[in-house]
Amino acid sequence: MSGGVDSSVVAGLLVEQGHDVIGVHMKLHDAPSHPSVGAKRCCGVSDVLDCQQVADRLGIPFYVMDLREAFKKAVMDNFADTYLRGGTPNPCIQCNGVLKFQVLLQRAKALGASHLATGHYARITPSLALQMAADRNKDQTYFLFPVKQKALAQTLFPLGGMTKAEVRAQARRMGMITAEKPESQEVCFIPDDNHTRFVREHRPGSEGAGNIVDQSGRVVGQHDGYWRFTIGQRRGLGVALGHPVYVLSVNADSHEVVVGPNDALNRAYLRANAPNWYRRPSAGEVVQARIRHRGDLLTCEVMEASEDDLVLRFPKSARAAARGQAVVLYSNEVVLGGAWIREAWDAE
Template sequence: MSATKKRIVVAMSGGVDSSVTAALLKEQGHEVIGMTMQIWDYSSFAEKNGETCGSCCSHDDVHDARRVAESLDIPFYVVNFEKDFQRQVIDRFCDDYFAGRTPNPCVLCNQRLKFELLLRRARELEADLLATGHYARIEREPEGFVLRKGLDPAKDQSYFLFTLTQEEMARVIFPLGVMSKEEVRAHAARLNLRVAEKAESQDICFVPDGDYVRFLEEERGGGHMDGEIVHVSGQVLGRHRGTYRYTIGQRKGLGLAWSEPLYVVAIDAANKRVVVGEKPHLAVRELRLREVTWSLAAPPGELRMACRIRYRHHEVPATVTPLEHDEACVVFDTPQNGVTPGQAAVFYDGYRVVGGGWIA
């Protein structure tokens, strides 16, 4: 194989982004192999709930990915990662909710399945690279590989990719990172891909109806996390039917009468308590992170960074101090609302991802 022509495995989800990724790489003359992850048994959901599934990685999506691969005349494989997905993503999703945290399963799926297991399968096929349809960029600098935001700010997905290691970034490419969604759909139309107008999935793939409470109770049972709703002053205001039904910042659905609007400000799963308070009680100046990863080596001391505490959260100035045991302390210049244990906090220096971790 020539130095310019490479064997590239494309992670195909059946959507327009990964389909365009495969088509463009084939158009550029590379040897492209399509690969789709089978990660969850959607038939069990449909049987229990009498519904079809419209989330990513469903049977329909696998079918769409196969049809696109056929139209591009490239080899196509489906790899079964259901057991790995259950253990590494779903079990942690449930563990987090029942421990009072609000998880982000998409980060874990990328980390554990796509860029560990799927990358390993790509290497078994002697592929040079693994390509995905993420809107992000990987660039090589003198000190090593660096993850950067996608050029389209509305589609940038670098937040979900902060766990990428140097070894992984050396073998992964994001061809769509320099494009907008409009440009990608234009390519899909030009290439006559059958998914050119396919809608994007907005749901967690294993909760296709959006009812995560139903999912949690089917996985772990209900009734054993019921308890009190308590004001920050200590006054008991009512009862709840499971701490996992609540998340930090929640206002609706509390069913409480109070002189001012109340918000969930803390979840004490150990004591089965949901703590509520007025809006000023949401403001957090400092947080601690666990399982922190750095794009390059961990810095020797504190850094001035921009920090994003949710995918759709605006980055804000902060001081980040690395600690022992892969932890870090983040102090915001201005107190932030919505700091939620279980979510990821990611550090940026302009377009560059410096690192990130899980809010503890």
């Protein structure tokens, strides 16, 4: 239970269905609140109080699990270190797809639970693969690709067939205090949304100043930390060239940031590693790929799909594929699997 409307409704629906429900809230960090964020940040003290009120209304036991150490290793350390390697981290995948369905699931089983039920907008097929949520605007399968089939067998997604409006209507029907609560948006452990500050404080002593160069190698500016930049970024570059430029690459060794025109972000090929497969596609198979949350589904051809690597070809190019993000493959609504992007290029 996060303290939001989704997990509140999940608990309420399961109680109504006759299940023996235990409410669990994850204490993940000690980041202070920030006045500019307010209710849009999850995992604060007010969220715990909301969870307790919902649990009391439903008459279910409620526990707060201290997962701060596990969260620091799986999410916060990974976030800072990925930026320091010149990549673009995705903390929501690390938290949702990794922490919750490994550490939290194990803790839940220790309490005697048979299943872990969450408020994610996703579905599970009879063959134990992820399937897109009925509400495509809320679909969260991109975040969940690392979840293993063994974990899916012990998981419930009661909201997978519902729209957000229907969820809020259920919350109002149940008299939930969270019925009109706004959704969390920012990275929960960075309440001011300043990832540059976080990296400096989390990894003190890191040196990152360097040059901003164009595609020819001409120096067009300087920066005070290469981890400030991500592939496809346009704003906040600190350079004025008389035309729009975007970040094309970030070199963690030289601290060099390369900028160029928008069309230079297009890539025909992509390589990713550490895949998690529900059904491994065959070489030559045409599938759909998503390279960022809520990004377009891109048609691509599978060039290689092994237990270790994935190589894709995009006939119409993929824009701003960033190392450290994920690529998730779909066949119609069903997730085939996903992997972590390592590199993208234009020609074989």
